[in-house]
Amino acid sequence: MSSDNSTRSSTGCSTTESESVALELQQLSDFDSDNKSHSTIGTSINIDSQDSGKESRTIKKIKKKKGFPKKKLSFKDQFLALTLKNWYLQKRSKKTNSIIYIFTIEFIVYVFCIGLIVHHYLEETIPENKNPESYESDILANPTFPYVDTPSGSPDKFEGALSAMTQNLTFYFRRDSNPENQFSPILTLYDTKESLDAEFFESYEKKSNPIDGGIYFEHLDLSPDSPKVEYSVYFNSTDTTSQLIQLYKQSQLEGSTMYMPTFVNAANGNIFKKLWEDDSSKSGDAVDITIGLKDFPDIKRKESLDIMSIELPFSFSFILHMLLPVFMVSVVYEKENLLINLMTMMGLKRNIYWLVNLLFDWALYLSQLTVFYIFVAALRFRFITQNNFGTHFILFILWGNTLIAMAFFLTYFFKKVKSTYIIGIFLVVLLTFVLPTYYWAIDASGSTPYSTIFILKCIPSIAFVQALMAISDASAIGQPGMKLADLSLDIENPGSSYLFLVVQSIILYLLAIYLYGGFDTWLNKSKNFIKKKLLKKKNLSQSNKFTQEEEEDEIPQDVLDETERVKKCDDEIRILGLGKTYPGKDGNPPNHALKGLNLGIPKGQIFALLGPNGAGKTTTMSILSGLIPQTFGKAKLGSISLNKENMDEIHQIISICTQEDCLWASQSGWETLEFFARLHGYKGEELKKRVTQTLHDLDLYEDRKKLISEYSGGMKRRISLGISFIVDSKIVFLDEPTTGMDPSSKRKVWNIIQQKKADRAIILTTHSMEEADALADRIGILENGKLRAIGVGEELKKRFGKGYKFSMHTNNPKNDKRAHKYFMKKYSNAKLLNSLACTRNYEIPKGDLLLSTVFNQFESHTDKLGILDWGISHTTLEEVFLRITSENSNAHL
Ligand SMILES: Nc1ncnc2c1ncn2[C@@H]1O[C@H](COP(=O)(O)OP(=O)(O)OP(=O)(O)O)[C@@H](O)[C@H]1O
Structure with a gap:
């Protein structure tokens, strides 16, 4: 088998391709004189970027020797080209982003309209004091307040009130309508402060x-060991009453028949009574009682219901x-349409690409934020x-920073625009409604451990x-x-969320940079070091496997x-x-x-x-x-040597x-070509001329x-070709440039x-084959990953x-037969390929x-x-192609 498959090399030795590859790789020192490493059969296969350090030194030397292109693509040119490109696309983004924009705008309108309506029409009237600060709330905060007997008839009512006080009830006293009993207060119970105020x-x-006064218990703890009571006394703020307060302050209460102090005494008396009744041993102990004085509400404030305060966290976060x-x-x-790859291959630096995207995202974000601020400021939301x-x-x-970092990170996992929209919207709903509602629910329970909140x-959204x-x-x-x-920085304070957002954005940016290969150069060095030290054996065996095959x-x-x-x-x-070699997937062997x-x-x-x-x-x-x-080779x-560092x-x-x-x-066609020309630093008149000429x-x-x-389709193909020629590159790769073009366009492109x-x-x-025939110098x-013929x-x-x-066409069937006889007589080795309607091919x-x-x-x-x-013609290239490829595929069968 091996002897059949061997062929004579130029030196006359029997040589197989694998040996030849090894030989070639041994001679890489000729190919790259500065790089003398990796020349043995096993290790030479894996040359990739192990020699990156040496390689960059080599490049510098060569650059000096041969004159590396002086005009380097500048940051400014690339930044400008990308910015203009993004601007053109943004101008027409209605097409690509329409669903999102319409959805967002509708939602904004909806939220703000409701906000407006509620703001203006659903007003609530809230009674309050004209001058709520006029009395110090603690003027009566005296724990050893003297007990004064309550007016006749009232203690019973206090009793009832006190027993109900455990539910934080409020109550007031109303003067008895009977003039004889006018100093005998009537007690009325209310269960909310708002109703009492009303x-x-x-x-x-x-x-x-008129109501004489009332008591509102803010805190009522009558536990025998540490009783604590806090209440406010409401009174009618007349001049007389004001004077009374002064008198009260001066403790000139003796003989007073006025109600307000009486209420206080009554309340305190009954609190003590209630406490000491249960445990007489505590009789005379001090009780912590805080008493406040409150004027009757005398004005009504109109307050609109501030819907934004209620729904803003959800709606605006959405x-x-x-x-x-x-x-x-x-x-x-740009990923789906391989535009990022194309731009990179055409010289765009990836970090500039991401920088311009970052700035555009910020611009979009800040414009949305500005709209929000204008609205809430115009409507004077609280x-x-x-x-x-x-x-x-x-x-x-x-x-904004975290959101952009999150977007960059997530783009890595998406390949199609459609799925990005669908999953993106699903994510938004999850992040703005489902998770925060869950958080709200467990937060409201008040017993969530810090670790869960953390x-x-x-x-980020939470x-x-x-x-x-x-x-x-x-x-x-x-x-x-x-x-x-x-x-x-307390976990329940919004300040801690600020810190969370800063940390999250840093992590997300780093992850995005890592996934998109931003750390590759650095990682490669470390990887190569480890490979060299630990995986040498593995590489050797893998390489040999391929060589044997x-x-x-x-x-x-x-x-x-x-x-x-x-x-x-x-x-x-x-x-x-x-x-x-592409790694094998789903149990398939690797594909060489x-x-x-x-x-x-x-x-x-x-x-x-x-x-x-x-x-x-x-x-x-x-x-x-x-x-x-590449998996191996140079x-x-x-x-410039082909490796990651020199890309x-x-x-x-x-x-x-x-x-x-x-x-x-x-x-547009113009904008597309203009973008790539700008990327390579063409500006002004020169740029215009170039784009015009190419078009x-x-x-x-x-x-x-x-x-x-x-x-x-054909026009798009021509623009794609234009991209490769609009810049002055030394090397051009044309991958099936005329596919789908009509014959006349094809010829123009040729x-x-x-x-x-x-x-x-x-x-x-x-x-x-026609194209190859027409264009190729060589x-x-x-076939099957190997060069089968070259020339x-x-x-x-x-x-x-x-x-x-040889082909001939005769005027009638009789002559057709005669001509065939004549031809076969002259060329007996010829083979008739086909015959149809007086036309024969040999x-x-x-x-x-x-x-x-x-x-x-x-x-x-x-x-x-x-x-x-x-007529007579040579064999066509197509026949050559078919012959070479079919011979090899037969050999493989
Ligand atoms: N990303 C990939 N992962 C795994 N195998 C791949 C990958 N890309 C190409 N291949 C395989 O590598 C081999 C060569 O593919 P390639 O696309 O280079 O062929 P081609 O000559 O360009 O074919 P075509 O004329 O159809 O474009 C094929 O067997 C193909 O299945």
Whole structure:
């Protein structure tokens, strides 16, 4: 088996491909003179970025020697290009974000309209004192208040009241209507302070059947060991009564018949009585009694129901949460349409991409916040009038930061815009209603352990809503509002939520950076160190496994020659032993998609990489453009070695026309090209000229203002091609650039590619043999991850073609038979391929035919044999392709 599969190498030895790869890798020192490591068979397979430190030193040297492109893509240019692109997209974001915006706007209108209606029409009247501060509440706070007998008839009523006091009842005394009993108070019980207030106010307004006073127990604990009582005495605030207060203060009570002190005495007397009745041993002990004096309510304040204080934590947190899917969608859209990859391959630095997105998200967030503040300020909601501005503004800023961090982090897990919308809205409902309601419920129970509150506040939305609720509560009716000084780090205080939000945003940003590979350079160094130390053995065994499998294949001479050439050449693109193994999934074995490719492409050349589906063409392009890392092997683009550390430099010298059209549907053709040109630093007139010229070349100038979504498939393909040529890159990758184009567009595109090749090295993959024939200076046929043939098109046809194709067309069936007889007589080795309606096609083996002889033979017999038309042609590239690929697939069977 091995002898059958061996082929003669240039030195005359029998060589297999795996040996050759090993050999090639041993000679990597020629390929990269500064890098002398990794040259043994086993370890050389895994060269990737282990030598990153050395590599960067190497690059610097080479840059000096060969003149690395002086014009580096600048931060400013990239920032400006991205900002303008985002601005164009935002202008038209109605299309992409319409559902969210409509939903949000409707909700805002709904909430604020209800707020307005309630604010203006559902007013509540609250009685209160004109001057509530006029009496000190503790003037009677004397625990050893003297006992005074209550007026006749009243003690019984106090008894009843006191027994009911355990339920915090309020009561008042009304003068008996019988003039004889006018100093005998009548006791009336009320169960709420509000109803008592209302009764007092009515009595004050009517000035008839006046109420003399009342008592409202704020605190009543008659436990024998530590009794504590707190109550307020209401009285009618007439001049006489005011004087009485003065008298009372001076303890000039003897002989007084006035009611107010009497009430106090009565209340105290009965409290003591109640206490000491049960335990006479305590008789005479001091009891902690706090007594306040309250004027009758004498004015009515109209207070509208401040709906915002009640619903704001939920409604506004919902509105702000709705920005989460909006933030996510813009990134996921660019991920789904491979736009982030395209922009990166075209030289965009990822950190600038995220920075511009961050700024745009902030702009959107702050605009929503401004709308909110304008509304609440215009309507004078207590949330804004009562609370210190800093308390809520700081909270909203911290929340904005956390929300954006959360959006960045979550985008990593989404691939499709549709699922982002659906799951995003579901998340919003969960985060704004379900979880906070749960938190509210358990918080209201008052017995939640600190640890539970802590865990719940680890969810960013709960930390935010908790703080918002606390600030709203602090400014609810009757509350003074919140000041910055009120904030603390206590877990139940909103201040702790601020800290939670800061920590959460930092964690989320770090996670997002990690997931998107922001720490890769740093991690790679550590990983490589560990790999070197610990996993050396594992790598060796994996590499050998692959090598053994490959030993069964033979390498054609032209491929071997190319390998030798690449080692010594100075081509713009040099690929040596490049391989890719995709890990096996769901129990499938790993897929060796590329098995040691050796190839060199000089400047000014178009190289067509042909191959059947799954041959490894796109994998090759993806590795070279840095989209995926190689599993083994090396490549150099210009003077830069292909590895992770050098990707930024590589992206500055390459451009790509991807297999899929990676375009923004809501950008115009002009804007798309302008964006990529700006990315590469073109400005002003030069930029305009370039975009105009490219659009003319692509025959799209007339349609430049149309949105990409209105372009046909062929037009989109042309714009994709335009992207790869609008910048001055040294290396261009064209992945099936003319798929779906009509023949005339195809030819135009071929012309453009031909014109642009002069100072570029171009790799073209295509399934169109006609295209490869028309464009390629050299052709490589890839099959099952290996190069099966390489050379100039004509050479390949000669080498792999079986001979010539001859066809003739006669004027009638009789002549058709005669002509066939004549032909077979002259070329007995020829094979009739097909015959239909007086047209016959033959295949003539190589070497049997001299074109001048054929010409003489048939030109002189055309009239005799009734031949209307005849022709002879070489084997087509398609036949070569089919032959090479079918031979190899047969060999594999
Ligand atoms: N991300 C991936 N994960 C696993 N296997 C992959 C992945 N991408 C490609 N492959 C496999 O690698 C092999 C080469 O695929 P590739 O896309 O490079 O072929 P291709 O020559 O470009 O094919 P086509 O002409 O259809 O575009 C195929 O077997 C394919 O299934």
